[in-house]
Amino acid sequence: MATPRKQVLIDTAYRLFNQHGYHATGIDRILADSGVSKATLYKHFKSKEELILEVLQQRHEQLYAMLERAMQENKSSHPALALFDALNNWFQSEHFYGCNFIKAGGEYPQIQDPIHSFSAWHKNSVSQLLSRYLPENQQYLSNAFCLLADGAIIAAQIRGQKDAAKQAKIFAQQLLTAHI
Amino acid sequence: MATPRKQVLIDTAYRLFNQHGYHATGIDRILADSGVSKATLYKHFKSKEELILEVLQQRHEQLYAMLERAMQENKSSHPALALFDALNNWFQSEHFYGCNFIKAGGEYPQIQDPIHSFSAWHKNSVSQLLSRYLPENQQYLSNAFCLLADGAIIAAQIRGQKDAAKQAKIFAQQLLTAHI
DNA sequence: ATTGAAATGAACAGGTCTGTTCACTATCCT
DNA sequence: AGGATAGTGAACAGACCTGTTCATTTCAAT
Known part of the structure; x- marks a missing residue:
């Protein structure tokens, strides 16, 4: 059973935030690394801040x-x-x-x-x-x-x-x- | 005796970095708050990184x-x-x-x-x-x-x-x- | 008064940022 | 077969980012 896209985003964001920091990690980088489309990200999270909060x-x-x-x-x-x-x-x-x-x-x-x-x-x-x-x-x-x-x-x-x-x-x- | 421009930049940058962080503080904000021109900043510091290092x-x-x-x-x-x-x-x-x-x-x-x-x-x-x-x-x-x-x-x-x-x-x- | 150093203002280049939109597709459930 | 659900790809908006350039101004020292 494949990992849901939302969780893939959270896991990828978690790794990137750790390696590079919160401001230094752009949405586009998270999308590229996770292979998820931007529309999907903004369906699950209303903003980058919300993604950060869910990661935390x-x-x-x-x-x-x-x-x-x-x-x-x-x-x-x-x-x-x-x-x-x-x-x-x-x-x-x-x-x-x-x-x-x-x-x-x-x-x-x-x-x-x-x-x-x-x-x-x-x-x-x-x-x-x-x-x-x-x-x-x-x-x-x-x-x-x-x-x-x-x-x-x-x-x-x-x-x-x-x-x-x-x-x-x-x-x-x-x-x-x-x-x- | 007026404070040299370079020191004004360092003091302003120090305050802004503290209040908002390093990535979140843009060069333009430092210039606006200090009243110094961009050309002057880049005469004294070759990059934002160098300014940060001098602040530290x-x-x-x-x-x-x-x-x-x-x-x-x-x-x-x-x-x-x-x-x-x-x-x-x-x-x-x-x-x-x-x-x-x-x-x-x-x-x-x-x-x-x-x-x-x-x-x-x-x-x-x-x-x-x-x-x-x-x-x-x-x-x-x-x-x-x-x-x-x-x-x-x-x-x-x-x-x-x-x-x-x-x-x-x-x-x-x-x-x-x-x-x- | 003239010179020279220091600073300004403004425009520009070339990226990157977040967030939106939309037409299209793949998949699963019944 | 049909419909709901989830996801894709691509383009776009508008703002912001660092850094460069240059003609002009200010001002102190000679």
Whole structure:
């Protein structure tokens, strides 16, 4: 069963946005790479912005599910630390181009922009997910883990520091044990 | 004494890049806002890319000098912690739109791109500056502080969490005291 | 007052951008 | 067989993009 055209567009756009950025990726390039006609794109999405939002929406669902699974499986000493194992796997993969939401929030800096506010919402929901896997008396560490995680993403993306997640995990561990 | 045209262009471009991003800011908008003619721009800069690089260069010098001064003045309990006080001041200012270098590295994702590699170089030089203000036996904390700092920048920029630097400072303090 | 450097304004070239429209085709369901 | 659904290809509009060119103006230093 062939992939529906709409999904082909989303997948292609996702890849191109990652490789080249949102503004730098034109509609025509997405169409050429996906082999879909322009009329079809504008039947499924009323604008480029809507396509971007759907790409981010799907990416959010993937990521959220992946993190939740990782923390439930709990291979690390503490469930919340599994976040950094997941990050590490991501950084090692060929398809790591930084965080979509950080980059989208950077390219659309106005907080009232739907793309920016969706990115903010995503980051908030990850923070809340994290706090569900921290004990009652260590809720405040959710913020620390978010800082370390986003910092690691930046280090890996900008500086090419692919071991950033491993380092972040060590520091997160130290914070956990510092206050038991 | 009037500001030279070249500097007017750099200042205007800096503001517009911050407010709207690099791709989203066209040359014509920079010219209109600065009141400089197009011929003059292309006498001082051979391309838009060169203008971006000079904007980043000046920003790097400002930032680096500011951080070095903050750590030398050393109003916090530990010189390296002054980084977070500086970040906090920045986040509170009206002119905070996130880190130029993170956003530039996001909009120009190819590591061989001069804009991306300059951003990487900037982040590395801040990391080295930091390690100069950490004792011999705590050098590894330079990485931790970088992660916390960049994470705080993202939290403030994307999520509007303006107290991110204050939180980051607390966690940095805990890491410092955890290993004395 | 003259010269020379610096900047201007305006037009132009050649692309690229998003988004629209329309006649036509392929496919599946009944 | 007939009709609905989905997609194609191509052309078009109108705006915006970077970068070039050149005749003209401004202005400070000599």
